Amino acid sequence: MIKEIKSVKDLGVVVRTIRREQGLRQDDLGFMASCSHKFIIDVEKGKPTVQTGKLLTLLAELGVSITVDIPENLREAVEQALAGDE
Template sequence: MDIVTPADLGTLVRNSRRERGLTQADLADLAYISRDTVIRIEQGHPRIEIGKALAALAALELALASTSSPHVGGPQQASLAVLDSVFAALHQGD
């Protein structure tokens, strides 16, 4: 699954949590974040702190990785553009 938006990240976290039979409270405990933060991540809230999102991914044994894509400017530039858009969406309004 490509993670391009905060909603994509939320879908990934929610589906992975459910596949593992975890509640939102369980994931919060494993990731050392609040249940409210888990809810906001799963809802695709655009202002989640990147460290908290990464903690949730790590607790689910997932990682955010950069891959090449067929955008103009080459694979590295495209990957950075995708990551930039995700980070911008996550920190929108800060």
């Protein structure tokens, strides 16, 4: 399922819902993703200043990935920039 996320709060709702559906407690997920219980709470509440790297690790533990929809006229530039980072 692809869902457009329009706010940090939306992402928090997604994380909380998936965690609950997987039968995980916040502290269990924190242990799995190597982050604190407070970090999980902050994500689920939609705190806008959470660390991106930790958030990506957390999402991966839940089986969620993030996709970016790049405007057509910018795709080549982004591809080149990403190829240069490898």
